[in-house]
Every structure is written in structure tokens, then in C-alpha cells.
Amino acid sequence: MLERARELDAADPLSTFRTRFALPEGVIYLDGNSLGALPKAAIERVQQVVTGEWGKGLIRSWNDADWIGLPQRIGAKIAPLIGAQPNEVIVADSVSVNLFKLMSAALQMRPGRKIILSEPGNFPTDVYMIQGLEAQGLAEQRLVNRDNLAVALDSDVALLLLTHVHYKSGAMHDMAALTKAAHDVGALVLWDLSHTGGAMPVDLNGVDADFAVGCGYKYLCGGPGAPAYAFVAERHHDKLHQPLSGWMGHARPFAFRDDYEAAPGVDRLLCGTPQILSMSALEVGVDLIAEIGVERLYAKSQALSEFFLECLAEHGLALELASPANSTERGSQLSFRHEHAYAICQALIACGVIGDFRDPDILRLGFAPAYLRFEDMAKAAGHLAEVLSSGEWKRPEFNQRAAVT
Numbered sequence: 001m002l003e004r005a006r007e008l009d010a011a012d013p014l015s016t017f018r019t020r021f022a023l024p025e026g027v028i029y030l031d032g033n034s035l036g037a038l039p040k041a042a043i044e045r046v047q048q049v050v051t052g053e054w055g056k057g058l059i060r061s062w063n064d065a066d067w068i069g070l071p072q073r074i075g076a077k078i079a080p081l082i083g084a085q086p087n088e089v090i091v092a093d094s095v096s097v098n099l100f101k102l103m104s105a106a107l108q109m110r111p112g113r114k115i116i117l118s119e120p121g122n123f124p125t126d127v128y129m130i131q132g133l134e135a136q137g138l139a140e141q142r143l144v145n146r147d148n149l150a151v152a153l154d155s156d157v158a159l160l161l162l163t164h165v166h167y168k169s170g171a172m173h174d175m176a177a178l179t180k181a182a183h184d185v186g187a188l189v190l191w192d193l194s195h196t197g198g199a200m201p202v203d204l205n206g207v208d209a210d211f212a213v214g215c216g217y218k219y220l221c222g223g224p225g226a227p228a229y230a231f232v233a234e235r236h237h238d239k240l241h242q243p244l245s246g247w248m249g250h251a252r253p254f255a256f257r258d259d260y261e262a263a264p265g266v267d268r269l270l271c272g273t274p275q276i277l278s279m280s281a282l283e284v285g286v287d288l289i290a291e292i293g294v295e296r297l298y299a300k301s302q303a304l305s306e307f308f309l310e311c312l313a314e315h316g317l318a319l320e321l322a323s324p325a326n327s328t329e330r331g332s333q334l335s336f337r338h339e340h341a342y343a344i345c346q347a348l349i350a351c352g353v354i355g356d357f358r359d360p361d362i363l364r365l366g367f368a369p370a371y372l373r374f375e376d377m378a379k380a381a382g383h384l385a386e387v388l389s390s391g392e393w394k395r396p397e398f399n400q401r402a403a404v405t
């Protein structure tokens with residue numbers, strides 16, 4: 001398989017982009033869906049922002065280096081990756097905080113309705129944020145298995161909140177069909193694109209989506225804790241009231257008025273001062289992903305995961321796939337269910353294959369297509385076969401669960 005892998009790498013139009021990332025020797029990194037790899041250009045960029053813009057420019061850099069424009073500027077660069085217009089996306093805060101802002105705004109736009117519909121097993125923060133609104137008496141959560149979502153949409157639902165690509169299984173929702181079903185009952189839709197943005201194209205305006213949020217530190221390679229992004233369809237801009245009415249979302253923040261007046265458009269989603277160092281790193285990641293192009297990235301990620309499955313079959317491994325078998329129905333990852341997934345994951349990490357474990361029994365392997373090779377697939381499958389056949393994972397140190405994984 002290694003030979004075949006090298007042929008595929010030689011024919012891969014994206015193969016040269018790997019050199020644009022600083023990847024450690026001897027590591028096969030299958031966790032770019034949790035923390036994207038470091039673009040080499042980010043090292044220099046962050047240094048320049050720290051020593052030049054901050055160190056020498058000091059407060060002048062808010063204007064001279066356009067720090068003040070970063071949330072909009074990066075938002076406009078993310079927009080084409082998700083089918084949005086440049087003025088519909090802004091970078092700010094975390095996904096969790098943006099969920100709060102947009103869910104609150106959506107509830108206000110649907111007076112008389114309180115239900116936020118989502119699915120059990122959604123990424124925890126999405127559901128926890130609904131529960132926070134519920135505790136304030138502002139919302140009621142309704143969690144329904146994905147097969148029954150369309151039936152659960154009724155005239156009490158204010159908002160449908162779903163993660164497009166499921167973090168654990170990689171299963172992808174039909175964004176167009178669910179958005180339409182929600183609109184048919186007068187509900188709004190908020191898509192969490194954390195496992196989508198930067199890995200595959202989506203067309204928010206093409207499906208008539210209302211709101212979206214997404215993560216900066218996964219496929220966009222923005223660095224640990226990179227700020228998130230938020231999308232609001234232009235048709236909602238004037239009616240959007242979000243409760244975190246901080247000064248940066250004011251129409252004229254530097255007029256220092258006593259009364260809040262929301263800035264036009266998505267700018268009103270800003271709350272406090274933007275995180276300039278993190279945003280500077282994020283911009284490098286977004287530029288690189290945009291340069292490669294999400295269509296090409298998606299095509300490669302499908303090819304990588306299909307090839308990985310072929311390699312497993314070659315080794316005679318029949319692992320239980322927890323992701324959709326059809327590559328068009330999943331995101332850029334493969335998840336496998338195994339009773340000893342935790343120990344297997346640890347044993348793999350010890351061989352330099354970094355994937356992750358998701359409680360209780362999922363081994364999750366992410367195929368970030370910007371920097372992975374087919375060769376990595378063949379080698380990772382080989383290591384997995386070795387770990388399983390040797391019983392390596394049974395060693396006590398691999399079964400010792402750390403408090404934080």
C-alpha cells in the first residue's frame with residue numbers, strides 16, 4: 001500500500017502545501033479537526049505583530065496596522081469559504097459566546113415562540129448554551145434524534161440549531177433540506193460549522209440559511225483558542241438585537257456616549273476589544289486555506305479517508321465504522337467504535353499517530369487535507385493494525401485515563 005500511496009501523493013495537486021505547515025518529524029497528525037496544524041507563515045506574522053505592531057507601534061497600531069478592522073477583514077475572507085457575502089461574516093469571541101448572541105437574537109425575532117430544537121449528542125457547548133438561556137426563562141430546549149427532526153419542527157419552534165458535520169461521527173446533515181423544513185414552519189436556522197468551515201464548501205446563502213457560527217482553530221488553522229466567526233444573512237441585519245451590547249458593537253465606539261446604539265450589519269455582534277494576537281494568527285490560517293480552496297480540500301479529504309479504509313481492509317482489519325460509510329455523507333474524519341478505544345488511541349499516540357478519543361468508545365481520526373499525505377494514511381493504518389494485533393494497547397499505561405484528554 002505504501003507504494004500505491006506514494007503514487008497517489010505524486011499525483012496529488014495539493015501535495016506541495018504540506019511544506020507550508022510546521023509539522024514535527026515522526027508524527028502523523030490525525031487531529032487537525034480538533035486543533036489545526038501551525039502554518040509556517042504564522043510564526044513570522046505573530047512575531048511581527050508582537051515586536052513591530054505592538055512593541056513599536058503601540059496604541060497607534062489600532063489604526064496604522066488596522067487592528068480595529070481585523071474582525072471584519074478576516075470575516076470577509078472566511079465568507080467565500082462558506083457561501084456568504086463579505087459583509088455577512090465577522091470574527092469575534094468563541095463559538096459558545098456567538099451561539100449565545102445569535103440564539104438570543106433569533107428568539108427575539110420569533111416572539112411567542114420559545115423552542116430551540118436540536119439533537120441529543122450535539123457538541124456539548126451548543127446544548128449547554130441552550131440550557132443557559134432556558135435557565136433564564138428565555139428558551140426551552142427540544143432535543144430530538146436526527147431522523148425525527150423534520151417531524152419535530154412545528155409552529156412552537158423559534159430556532160433550529162444543528163452542527164452541520166457531527167463532531168463525533170462526522171455525519172453530515174442535509175443543510176438545504178433542513179433549512180427549508182425549518183422555514184416552512186416559520187422557524188429560523190443556526191448552523192454550527194465548526195467541523196465544516198475550511199474542510200469543505202458549504203453554501204449558506206444558496207440554502208437560504210439565517211445564521212451560522214464556526215471555529216477558528218480547527219480546519220482554519222488559526223491556533224489554540226483562535227477566535228470564532230459568526231454569519232448573519234443580510235436580510236436580518238436590521239432586525240438583529242444581540243444582548244452582549246458591548247462598546248465594540250456600538251455604532252460609534254469612540255464617541256463614548258451613554259446610550260447604546262447598535263453598529264450597522266454584523267459589526268453589532270462585536271462585544272469587547274478583539275484579541276489581536278490570536279486574530280493575526282487566524283488570518284494567516286484563513287489565507288492559506290483560501291489559497292488552497294475548499295473544493296479541492298474536500299475532494300482530497302474524501303480520497304484520503306477512502307484510501308485509509310482500503311488500507312485497513314488490506315490489513316484485514318474489520319473495525320466498526322461509526323461514521324457514514326458513504327464519503328459524500330460525512331465530513332473530513334473517520335470514527336471507529338471499539339470497547340477499548342481509549343487505550344488504542346493512547347497506544348497509537350505512542351507510535352506517533354495522533355488521533356483522539358471521544359467518550360465512551362470512539363476512536364476519532366481527522367483527515368485535514370491541507371497537510372496530510374496518502375503515505376500518512378498507509379502508515380497510520382499499518383500502525384493501527386500493529387497495535388491491534390500485538391495487543392500493545394493492553395499495557396497498563398495505555399489504560400490509565402488522564403483527567404483531561
Ligand SMILES: *Cc1c(COP(=O)(O)O)cnc(C)c1O
Nearest residue numbers: 094095096123163167192194215
Ligand atoms: C470545537 C467546537 C466548538 C468550540 O466552541 P468554543 O466555544 O469556540 O470553544 C463549538 N461547536 C462545535 C460543534 C465544535 O466542534
